[in-house]
Structure formats: C-alpha cells, structure tokens
Amino acid sequence: MGVSMPTFKSRPITLIYDIPNSKTLQFWDGLKEGKVYATKCKKCGKATFPPVADCSDCLSSEMEWFELKGEAEIEAFTHIIIRPSSFQQEKPYTVVIGRLNDGIKILTWLKGSKLSAVKVGMKAKLVVRSNSEGEPIYMFVPI
Amino acid sequence: MVKKVAIIGVGNSKFGIRQDVNIAELTFESVKPAFEDAGVVGRDIDLLVLGSVGSGGWYEEMLPAVIAAEYCGLTGAGLLRCEAACASGSAAVFTAYSAIVSGNTDLALVIGLEKMREIDTPTTMELIGRAGYYLWEFHNFGMTFPAYYALYATSHMAKYGTTEEDLALVAVKNHKYGAMNPLAQFQREITIDDVLSSPIVAWPLKLYDCSPITDGSSALVLASEEKVKELGIDTPIWISGIGSSSDTANLSKRLNYVGLRPSVIASQRAYKASGIEPNQVEVASVHDCFTIAEIMAYEDIGLCMKGDGAKLIQDGQTEIGGKIPINLDGGLKAKGHPIGATGVSMMYELTKQLREEVEKTRQAPLNKYIALAHNVGGTGHYCFVTILRR
Numbered sequence: 001m002g003v004s005m006p007t008f009k010s011r012p013i014t015l016i017y018d019i020p021n022s023k024t025l026q027f028w029d030g031l032k033e034g035k036v037y038a039t040k041c042k043k044c045g046k047a048t049f050p051p052v053a054d055c056s057d058c059l060s061s062e063m064e065w066f067e068l069k070g071e072a073e074i075e076a077f078t079h080i081i082i083r084p085s086s087f088q089q090e091k092p093y094t095v096v097i098g099r100l101n102d103g104i105k106i107l108t109w110l111k112g113s114k115l116s117a118v119k120v121g122m123k124a125k126l127v128v129r130s131n132s133e134g135e136p137i138y139m140f141v142p143i
Numbered sequence: 144m145v146k147k148v149a150i151i152g153v154g155n156s157k158f159g160i161r162q163d164v165n166i167a168e169l170t171f172e173s174v175k176p177a178f179e180d181a182g183v184v185g186r187d188i189d190l191l192v193l194g195s196v197g198s199g200g201w202y203e204e205m206l207p208a209v210i211a212a213e214y215c216g217l218t219g220a221g222l223l224r225c226e227a228a229c230a231s232g233s234a235a236v237f238t239a240y241s242a243i244v245s246g247n248t249d250l251a252l253v254i255g256l257e258k259m260r261e262i263d264t265p266t267t268m269e270l271i272g273r274a275g276y277y278l279w280e281f282h283n284f285g286m287t288f289p290a291y292y293a294l295y296a297t298s299h300m301a302k303y304g305t306t307e308e309d310l311a312l313v314a315v316k317n318h319k320y321g322a323m324n325p326l327a328q329f330q331r332e333i334t335i336d337d338v339l340s341s342p343i344v345a346w347p348l349k350l351y352d353c354s355p356i357t358d359g360s361s362a363l364v365l366a367s368e369e370k371v372k373e374l375g376i377d378t379p380i381w382i383s384g385i386g387s388s389s390d391t392a393n394l395s396k397r398l399n400y401v402g403l404r405p406s407v408i409a410s411q412r413a414y415k416a417s418g419i420e421p422n423q424v425e426v427a428s429v430h431d432c433f434t435i436a437e438i439m440a441y442e443d444i445g446l447c448m449k450g451d452g453a454k455l456i457q458d459g460q461t462e463i464g465g466k467i468p469i470n471l472d473g474g475l476k477a478k479g480h481p482i483g484a485t486g487v488s489m490m491y492e493l494t495k496q497l498r499e500e501v502e503k504t505r506q507a508p509l510n511k512y513i514a515l516a517h518n519v520g521g522t523g524h525y526c527f528v529t530i531l532r533r
C-alpha cells in the first residue's frame with residue numbers, strides 16, 4: 001500500500017440541487033429579519049424544530065409559526081478541525097447541541113467563545129448572524 | 144413454516160487502499176473464496192443481495208449488484224442492493240436471511256462492497272458528512288462523521304467522566320488485534336501516547352480515534368437447513384436472531400448523546416429472537432467507527448451498565464482472557480471500514496471465530512459458541528444486531 005498503481009480519470013460530474021423551500025419559507029424569510037422560527041401543530045400542539053410543513057405525530061398539515069427565544073444549555077460540542085471539501089475555506093468551527101428552555105434542541109455553530117471555555121452545561125443565546133457567504137444563519141453565542 | 148438459515152461459505156478481500164483493483168475485481172476477491180468454502184458456484188445461487196452505499200459517489204458505477212453478478216457468474220439470480228449506511232452489510236444479510244426464512248429462496252449470496260479511495264479525503268468526508276440530514280445539519284454547519292461522534296464523546300465524558308485516555312485504550316486494543324489479522328488495513332500496534340499525540344480531527348477525537356477510509360469486499364453464502372444437508376456442510380453457522388431499530392435523522396431530535404437508542408432496542412430484539420441473554424455471548428464485533436462508539440456499544444448492548452463502558456476497557460474485559468473479547472479482527476478501527484462491506488465482514492469474522500479458524504493468537508475461547516455482530520448505520524440512524532451460533 002502507498003504504492004501508486006496505474007489508474008485513469010473518469011469523466012467529471014458536478015451536482016447542484018435545487019432544494020424546494022416553499023412550505024417553510026417563513027423560516028427562511030425570518031432569518032433575513034434576524035428571527036428563528038419553529039412550527040407548532042395546530043391540531044395536536046407538537047412543537048418542532050427544524051420547522052416542518054406536516055406533523056409526524058397526527059399527520060395534520062395545519063401549522064403555526066412561533067419564534068424561538070431564550071437561553072440554551074449546551075448538551076454536546078465539538079471543534080471540527082478536519083473539514084469537508086465545501087467547508088475548506090472556513091476556519092475550524094465549533095458545533096454544539098443546545099437545549100432551549102422549552103425543550104427544543106438545536107444543532108448549530110457556537111461562535112465568539114474561546115475553545116477552552118466551551119463546556120457541556122454552558123449557557124448560550126440563539127442569534128442570527130451572517131455566514132462567510134453573507135447568508136443569514138442561526139447560531140449560538142455565549143451569554 | 145419458518146426455516147432455519149446458516150452461513151455456509153465466507154470470503155473477505157484484503158482491506159486497505161486498493162488502487163490495484165476496480166469494484167468488480169474487488170468483489171471477486173471475496174466471492175470466489177466464499178463459493179469455494181461452500182462448494183457452490185454462481186449458477187446455484189437464487190438471490191444476490193449486495194450492501195453498498197457509495198455507488199455514483201465514492202465510486203463511478205451506479206449499479207454495483209448487476210456488475211458483481213455479471214463478473215462473478217450470477218447473472219439470472221434475483222438481484223438487489225441494500226442501503227442502511229454503515230449497516231448496509233447487515234441489512235443485506237437480513238434481507239437474504241428473510242428470503243430464506245420465508246421459503247422464497249434456499250441459497251443466497253450476500254456481498255458487502257465499498258470502494259472509497261478513488262476520490263480525495265475532503266470529498267469523501269463531504270459525502271459522509273451529508274449522511275445525516277444534509278438540509279439541516281450539513282448545508283450550513285458542515286458536519287462530519289468524526290464530529291457527530293465527537294458530540295457523543297463530549298456528552299459521555301461530561302456525564303460519566305470518560306476520558307481521552309479511555310478512548311485511546313479502544314484504539315490500542317483494536318490495533319493490537321489488527322496487527323494479528325492479515326486482512327486488516329493497519330497491521331501495527333500503537334500506544335496510548337500515539338493516540339493522544341495524533342492530530343485532532345474533531346475534538347476530542349483524534350486521527351487514531353477514527354476508523355480509516357477503506358476499500359474492501361466481503362461475501363457470505365447463506366443456505367436453508369435442507370440445503371445445508373443436501374450440500375453436506377460440516378460446520379454450518381446458524382443465524383439465530385436479528386434485531387434492528389433506528390433513530391431520527393436530525394441529531395437535535397435525539398433523547399440524549401450518551402448512547403445510541405437503536406443499539407439498545409436492536410440488541411434486545413436480537414436477544415429475544417435468539418432466546419439468549421447478553422452474558423451468554425462469547426465473542427462479539429461491535430461498531431467501533433470511532434473509539435467512543437465502542438464504549439457506548441458495550442453499554443447499549445447490555446455488556447455493562449450505562450456509564451461503565453470505560454471501566455470495561457480499562458479492566459481488559461473486552462480482550463481475550465476477559466469477560467467478552469471484542470473486535471478480535473481489529474474492528475473498524477484497524478481492520479478498516481469499507482462502509483457497505485463492514486456488516487458482512489463482521490459476519491465473516493464471527494463465522495471464522497465460531498469455526499475456530501482464525502489465527503491462533505486472536506481466537507476467542509469458546510464453549511457455548513455464541514457470537515454477536517453489532518452494526519450501526521450513520522450516527523445511530525440505523526442499527527442491526529445479529530446473533531450467530533455454531
């Protein structure tokens with residue numbers, strides 16, 4: 001192994017998918033206004049994040065939107081050093097799972113903290129910031 | 144009537160960076176020995192089930208089952224491909240097993256195949272990282288598989304005091320056995336310091352906490368009891384129970400990050416199906432894609448209490464001579480982890496263990512001849528547990 005063997009190159013392929021978001025547009029538009037929306041089923045009351053157009057519990061498609069707010073507690077974290085190809089231009093980033101007071105959990109980046117200060121149990125706040133491509137994304141910042 | 148199903152022939156390619164073979168040739172390397180072992184040829188097989196994930200992604204072919212069938216002389220058999228991420232191999236075994244149990248088929252071939260090294264590492268990580276929930280966890284946040292398991296690691300460490308050294312012990316053990324396995328990608332022993340000083344991939348997981356990116360194939364011939372008699376098989380290894388379960392695509396929707404619930408449920412289902420208790424298992428292969436995964440597996444499949452996994456490895460209970468030897472082929476960590484081949488390769492190894500045909504230094508002492516394969520797909524998205532008996 002390690003010895004390079006004869007090979008030849010396949011034809012290249014580039015795939016870019018057009019992902020529909022018409023049914024969760026409020027969420028994507030909300031981000032542009034600095035708000036993070038989740039959905040609640042009008043029939044059974046189940047609250048869901050990420051937002052959905054259809055309820056997995058009662059199968060109703062009647063949803064209402066509500067804004068996520070408040071403090072979160074970090075349940076798990078990692079600092080990603082080795083990055084996938086489409087994130088090569090990013091500096092290493094910290095991903096956390098934070099649980100909001102109402103029990104909803106969110107997986108996203110945590111920014112603005114020293115690496116050594118990131119701990120399970122730390123408190124964080126959900127905010128909307130621009131990513132390096134200028135798109136608004138939700139993330140946690142320390143309190 | 145429900146039929147019994149046995150593994151009657153096994154084969155496994157050398158795992159590693161296999162730039163010397165294309166997918167058809169790599170498949171042949173495991174199918175030929177499996178056929179020779181069982182005393183059958185391609186024409187005898189009614190059904191081929193192939194587990195593979197990377198078609199059109201890691202490797203160029205879209206229909207690997209069709210290519211495998213043509214290349215190994217099975218054209219005409221029923222064909223299909225199974226996907227359950229890193230548990231695709233076990234899903235393929237489950238599918239072929241079900242076909243025989245139901246009386247639909249008497250003789251089936253299962254192949255696990257992956258060719259991951261025809262593209263570069265960042266692209267491979269990209270494809271694997273997308274195998275959670277692209278929309279919600281990859282698109283904006285660039286999750287990787289080491290990172291997913293690192294989330295479990297930090298949570299487990301915070302709750303139970305598991306340390307980076309404990310994680311390192313798993314890698315050291317699995318490299319020790321990998322060094323005894325000629326099929327393994329890594330055939331060298333390592334020390335705790337080697338692990339702790341290796342580069343960080345996704346904190347706290349380091350290079351040596353990770354399974355590598357691997358090319359490999361593995362094959363099993365499965366037969367009904369009648370067929371076992373007809374072929375005069377000496378040492379059939381019976382599939383005595385299979386359990387499976389799943390968890391959410393979004394990691395944020397999981398109950399907690401200290402264990403994989405599908406491992407708990409799938410193992411309970413498998414124990415029940417085969418009428419045994421966890422303490423009757425004498426040798427096991429568990430899904431150690433990352434070192435933390437092996438520690439959680441000990442707990443989740445009932446080898447110890449939740450939170451005591453690190454203690455089991457510290458005390459050497461999962462080595463030969465301990466309570467239950469685990470991953471004596473080097474595990475995913477050292478043998479390598481060709482995604483779709485892994486589950487099949489676990490059964491290859493356990494069949495060899497139950498027949499007492501592995502290298503002497505890594506043979507588990509057996510008495511009841513009961514083995515268990517625990518195969519997780521994704522980050523606990525899928526799980527299959529299969530119990531084998533001689």
Ligand SMILES: CC(C)(COP(=O)(O)OP(=O)(O)OC[C@H]1O[C@@H](n2cnc3c(N)ncnc32)[C@H](O)[C@@H]1OP(=O)(O)O)[C@@H](O)C(=O)NCCC(=O)NCCS
Pocket residue numbers: 002082229264268271288289329344350351352353354355356432476480521
């Ligand atoms: C950790 C990882 C990023 C390293 O990839 P890489 O940098 O391309 O590694 P390379 O193949 O270039 O190897 C670099 C060196 O490290 C060694 N190495 C690579 N991966 C290793 C591993 N997992 N464990 C131990 N050594 C490893 C190689 O032998 C090589 O050593 P050498 O320079 O002495 O020959 C990659 O192995 C990985 O992503 N692993 C996880 C795969 C995964 O997610 N699988 C799905 C799990 S469910």
Ligand SMILES: [Zn+2]
Pocket residue numbers: 041042043044045046055056057058059060
């Ligand atoms: Zn509802």
